[in-house]
Amino acid sequence: MGIVEGNKDYNLDIKDSDFVNKANVHKLDIIVENMGRLSGGNMNWERRGLNGSVDIDQKAVNNYTIYPMEFKADFIQKLKSMKGRALENIKSPALYRTELDISGQPSDTFLRLDNWVKGVVFINGFNIGRYYNIGPQHTLYVPAPLLKSGKNDVFVFELHSHSNDIQFTDKPDLGK
Secondary structure, eight states: OOOOOSSOOOOOOOOGGGSSOOSSOOOOOOOOOOOOOOOSSOTTTSOOSOOSOOEETTEEOOOOOOOOOOOOHHHHHHHHHSOOOOOOOOOSOEEEEEEEEEOSSOOOEEEEOTTOOEEEEEETTEEEEEEETTOSOOEEEEOGGGOOSEEEEEEEEESSOOOSOOEEESSOOOOO
16 A cells, blocks of 8 residues: 655555455555645645556556545445444555444533544534544544434544544543
């Protein structure tokens, strides 16, 4: 797996032995993350997404399929009915699901994702925000009206590698 951040050319040398599938045909998946709007600067130089061709063995790849990952309400609703599997130690993008069980009246809370790297969190179908371990903030705000008494669905889409720890707390940590 390789990661490109910023306006850089990227070259990744992969050998057949790097693939799980040892057959002669391999599949290359590229995830392009929506990093949001620019904060100033020149739009001609600070482009988002792929800025050129993807080459394999010095040949441009022209036959590819794009699958948008739109975390819209109907997509999140479908995820609830899917059967998952136990937490595995993988170092690639994955979607994780858990539940928060609340007894009594919900109140404003904050979500800590210590030792997670970078991703986005949805609670009860609502996008509560992105997280990134470089900070500065270390918690995401979860307003009480998004929560309900009983079971609350929590989905975390992690781009790099997960931790086994998700904490809900009553205090924000906005970093320094």
